[in-house]
Amino acid sequence: MSDLTEISVRRFREALNGQEYVGIDDDFCIVNIEKGDYGTRLDKPFRFDGALLIWCIKGRLRISIDLADYDVDDNTLLMCLPGSIFKLKEIEEQTTDFHYVCLAMSKEFASGRKADLGKAFSNALSLMDDPRVPIREEEAQMMADCMEMMGKMANSDIKYMKDGVRAIWTSMLYVILGVLDRKGAGSQLPSSRSRVLFEQFLSLVAKYHDRYRNVGFYADKLCLTPKYLSKLIKTATGRSAPEWIDAYVILEAKNLLKYSDNTIKEIVYKLNFPNQSVFYKFFKARTGMTPSEYRKS
Numbered sequence: 001m002s003d004l005t006e007i008s009v010r011r012f013r014e015a016l017n018g019q020e021y022v023g024i025d026d027d028f029c030i031v032n033i034e035k036g037d038y039g040t041r042l043d044k045p046f047r048f049d050g051a052l053l054i055w056c057i058k059g060r061l062r063i064s065i066d067l068a069d070y071d072v073d074d075n076t077l078l079m080c081l082p083g084s085i086f087k088l089k090e091i092e093e094q095t096t097d098f099h100y101v102c103l104a105m106s107k108e109f110a111s112g113r114k115a116d117l118g119k120a121f122s123n124a125l126s127l128m129d130d131p132r133v134p135i136r137e138e139e140a141q142m143m144a145d146c147m148e149m150m151g152k153m154a155n156s157d158i159k160y161m162k163d164g165v166r167a168i169w170t171s172m173l174y175v176i177l178g179v180l181d182r183k184g185a186g187s188q189l190p191s192s193r194s195r196v197l198f199e200q201f202l203s204l205v206a207k208y209h210d211r212y213r214n215v216g217f218y219a220d221k222l223c224l225t226p227k228y229l230s231k232l233i234k235t236a237t238g239r240s241a242p243e244w245i246d247a248y249v250i251l252e253a254k255n256l257l258k259y260s261d262n263t264i265k266e267i268v269y270k271l272n273f274p275n276q277s278v279f280y281k282f283f284k285a286r287t288g289m290t291p292s293e294y295r296k297s
Contacts, residue, residue: 022151027109031102045087052080059098146172209248
C-alpha cells in the first residue's frame with residue numbers, strides 16, 4: 001500500500017498507455033478505448049485535480065469515486081468533480097461491444113473558457129450524490145460531434161487552436177448542463193451570488209480542510225461573518241457549513257486509512273487533530289466505526 005497519487009492530464013494519458021488519444025500538452029486529452037483495450041493503470045486510486053468525464057458508450061464499468069462504487073452502463077456519463085478520488089474497479093469483458101471515452105482537462109484549461117461556471121456549480125450537489133448522468137440519443141450525438149471536433153482541432157496547426165478547443169468544450173458543457181437540469185436532482189442555488197460564494201467556499205474547503213475545520217476561518221477568507229456564511233450555505237444546499245467541512249475531512253481520513261501506509265498517529269498529525277482521542281471520537285461519530293475498524297474493513 002502506498003500514498004494516494006495525484007496525477008496530471010499528461011500522467012492520466014500515460015496511464016492509458018497505448019490507447020488512441022488526442023491532446024494538448026498537459027492541458028487536455030480525449031482517450032478513446034474500445035473492446036480489447038484493457039491495458040490501463042487506472043485500477044490504482046488516484047486524485048485528479050481537474051475536470052474528468054468518463055462516457056460509457058457501450059458495455060459496463062464499475063468505478064469508485066471518493067470510496068463509493070458506481071456501475072456505469074450504456075450511454076451514461078460519469079462526471080468527477082475536481083479533487084475526487086478515482087479508481088477503475090471492473091470492466092465487464094463479457095460484453096460483445098465495449099467502448100468508452102475519457103475526457104480529462106486541467107483545472108486551469110477548463111476554467112479558462114468564457115462560460116458561466118456558476119451554472120455548473122449549481123448542479124454540483126447532484127453530482128456529489130451520484131456522479132452518473134444518463135444521456136439521450138440526441139445528446140449523445142451532440143457530445144460525440146463535439147468530441148470529434150475537439151480532437152480534430154487539437155491535432156491541427158491553426159493559430160488559435162487552444163481557444164477553439166475551449167469554445168467547443170464550452171458547447172459540450174452546455175449539453176451536459178441541460179442533461180443535469182433534466183435530471184432534476186441538483187439543488188439549484190438561488191442566486192448568482194450564492195453560486196459564486198458556494199463555489200469559493202468549496203474551493204477553500206478542498207484546499208484547507210486538513211488544517212482548518214472552523215467556519216470562522218472560511219468566513220474570514222470570504223470577507224463574511226461566520227453567521228452569514230453558515231446561513232447562506234445552509235439555505236443554498238440544505239447542509240450546514242460544518243457538515244461540508246467535516247465531509248471533506250472524513251473523506252481525506254478514509255483515503256489515508258485505506259490507501260496509505262501512514263500510522264493513525266501520523267494521520268492525526270496530517271489532519272491537524274490535537275490528539276488521537278479527539279480524532280477517534282470525530283471519526284466514529286460520523287462513520288459509526290473507529291479508524292482502526294475502518295482500516296481493517
